[in-house]
Amino acid sequence: MTRVKRGYIARRRRTKIRLFASRFRGAHSRLTKTITQQKIRALVSAHRDRDRKKRDFHRLWITRINAVILVQLFLNRKILAQIAILNGNCLYMISNEIIKEVDWKESIRII
Numbered sequence: 069m070t071r072v073k074r075g076y077i078a079r080r081r082r083t084k085i086r087l088f089a090s091r092f093r094g095a096h097s098r099l100t101k102t103i104t105q106q107k108i109r110a111l112v113s114a115h116r117d118r119d120r121k122k123r124d125f126h127r128l129w130i131t132r133i134n135a136v137i138l139v140q141l142f143l144n145r146k147i148l149a150q151i152a153i154l155n156g157n158c159l160y161m162i163s164n165e166i167i168k169e170v171d172w173k174e175s176i177r178i179i
Contacts (some may be wrong), residue, residue: 082100089096089103096106129149152159 085100085103085107086097088107091097092103092106095102097103129145132152133145133148148159151162
C-alpha cells in the first residue's frame with residue numbers, strides 16, 4: 069500500500085487559529101490545543117465585556133449629570149453627557165441656571 073500524504077486543510081485551520089493568538093504570550097501562542105482554549109476564553113470575555121461596557125457608560129452618564137437629574141431637567145442623559153464632553157461651558161451655564169432655580173425654590177419653601 070502506498071503512503072498517503074495529508075493535505076493542507078488541517079494546517080490551514082491551525083494557521084488561522086495561530087493568527088488569532090499571535091498576540092498571546094508563551095504556550096498560549098505556540099501550542100494548538102492551548103491556543104484554541106485561549107481563543108474560546110478571549111471570545112467569551114469579549115462578549116461579556118461588551119455588555120459591561122454599555123453598563124459602565126450608562127453609569128458614567130448618570131454620574132456626569134446627577135445634579136441635572138435632581139432638578140428634573142428633561143434632557144436625555146446621553147445628550148447631556150456629550151454636552152459635558154464637547155462644551156463644558158454650556159453645561160456650566162446649565163448647571164448655574166439650575167442652581168439659581170433650586171435656590172429660588174428653596175427660598176419659597178422657607179417663606
